[in-house]
Amino acid sequence: MTDPGQAPAIRLAKRLAAEVGCSRREAELYIEGGHVSVDGRVVEEPGARVGAQQQVRLASGARAEELPPVTLLLHKPPGFEAGLGLGQTPGEAHASRSRGEAPLALELLRPDSHHVGEGPPVRxxxxxxxxxxCHTPLPTEASGLVVYTQDGRVARKLQQDAETLEHECIVQVAGQIADGGLQRLCHGLEFNGRPLPPIKVSWQSEQRLRFALKGIRPGQVPAMCAxxxxxxxALRRLRIGRIALAPLAEGQWRYVLPWERF
Incomplete structure (x- = not known):
C-alpha cells in the first residue's frame, strides 16, 4: 500500500528534465543514449518510473543526440528462423515457441553475444x-550470415539489388552426382519453370560444394542439387555482396562498420 505522504513515482524523462533544466525530448535522448543512471544502474527507458528517494544522475559530458540507425550482422545457427519483416516482440516470440515453431534468430541479438572486433568502439x-x-532470409535449417537493419537506406539497397547481389554459400551434399552434373549446376538448370542464369559452382571437398549466385530464391539450391x-x-551462407561472415562464431553478431558496403 502506498504511503499517503510519499510522492508518487514519475517518468524518468520528466524527472531528468526537471533536474537538469532540459526539454523532455532532450531528456529522452540522454536516457536512450545510455547516459542516465538510477541508483547507480544505467536505465535506457524514458518511461521507467522513479521514486522521489531514488538518485538520478546524468553522465558527465553526455550529449542529447539522435541515435543513428544501426545494421547488425548475425551468424545464425541452424534451427532458428530468420525471415522478412520487423522482428517480433518478446511476447510474440514466446507465443511462437508455445506453438512449437522455431525460435527467432532475432532473439540471439543480445549484448552478451556481441563480437567486439576491429573498428571504432560502439556502445x-x-x-x-x-x-x-531482416531482408536476407535463410531457411530455418540453414546457418550463416543474416542482416538485420534499422536503416532504411540499407533496407532499400538489399531490396533493390536482390537480383544482382551475390551470395556465397557452402553446401554439404549426399549422394552421387550425375554425369555432367557440375556443369549443369553452373548453367543449364531451371527453377520454378524458368531457366537459371550462369552460376559459379565448384567442389570444395568430396561432399561440399561452393555456390556463388545472384537472385537466390527460397528452395533454389536444394532443387538444383536434386x-x-x-x-x-547442410547449407551455410558465407558472404552477401562484399560483406563476409568471418570472424563471427555461431550465435554471435557485430555492427556493420562505417566503411563497409554490400
Whole structure:
C-alpha cells in the first residue's frame, strides 16, 4: 500500500528534465543514449518510473543526440528462423515457441553475444535491438550470415539489388552426382519453370560444394542439387555482396562498420 505522504513515482524523462533544466525530448535522448543512471544502474527507458528517494544522475559530458540507425550482422545457427519483416516482440516470440515453431534468430541479438572486433568502439544500447528488419532470409535449417537493419537506406539497397547481389554459400551434399552434373549446376538448370542464369559452382571437398549466385530464391539450391542427383544436408551462407561472415562464431553478431558496403 502506498504511503499517503510519499510522492508518487514519475517518468524518468520528466524527472531528468526537471533536474537538469532540459526539454523532455532532450531528456529522452540522454536516457536512450545510455547516459542516465538510477541508483547507480544505467536505465535506457524514458518511461521507467522513479521514486522521489531514488538518485538520478546524468553522465558527465553526455550529449542529447539522435541515435543513428544501426545494421547488425548475425551468424545464425541452424534451427532458428530468420525471415522478412520487423522482428517480433518478446511476447510474440514466446507465443511462437508455445506453438512449437522455431525460435527467432532475432532473439540471439543480445549484448552478451556481441563480437567486439576491429573498428571504432560502439556502445551497445537497448535501442539498437528495436525495430530491426531482416531482408536476407535463410531457411530455418540453414546457418550463416543474416542482416538485420534499422536503416532504411540499407533496407532499400538489399531490396533493390536482390537480383544482382551475390551470395556465397557452402553446401554439404549426399549422394552421387550425375554425369555432367557440375556443369549443369553452373548453367543449364531451371527453377520454378524458368531457366537459371550462369552460376559459379565448384567442389570444395568430396561432399561440399561452393555456390556463388545472384537472385537466390527460397528452395533454389536444394532443387538444383536434386536435379543432378544430390541431396542437401547442410547449407551455410558465407558472404552477401562484399560483406563476409568471418570472424563471427555461431550465435554471435557485430555492427556493420562505417566503411563497409554490400
Amino acid at each position: 551497445v544500447l537497448g535501442r539498437h535491438f528495436k525495430n530491426l528488419a 536435379a543432378v542427383g544430390l541431396s542437401v544436408t
